[in-house]
Amino acid sequence: MAVKTLTIKKSVYEKLSSIKKKDESFSDLFERLSESENPDLMRFAGILKDIPESDFKEIKKRMADFRKDFNESFNLRQRKIQKELK
16 A cells, blocks of 8 residues: 655644544545545534634635625626627
8 A cells, every 4th residue: 555645734733633533543534534425514613713813803804805806806707708798
């Protein structure tokens, strides 16, 4: 069996470690997560609870900015296509 080495952030390791079953290897965990057709999203409940309020506000701001930029870009492309079809 071939083996690959992965480098991940410590915070990612800790999150993965927290959802790994006691008798499960990380390989087994990756396999389980990658094969799941209907992932249990509840396992992510509370994952952001330890983020400082200032960081959470920054995340929300960036998400809002992204949505605004995306919507503007999408609407511009949509109008351009509509003009080309006329």
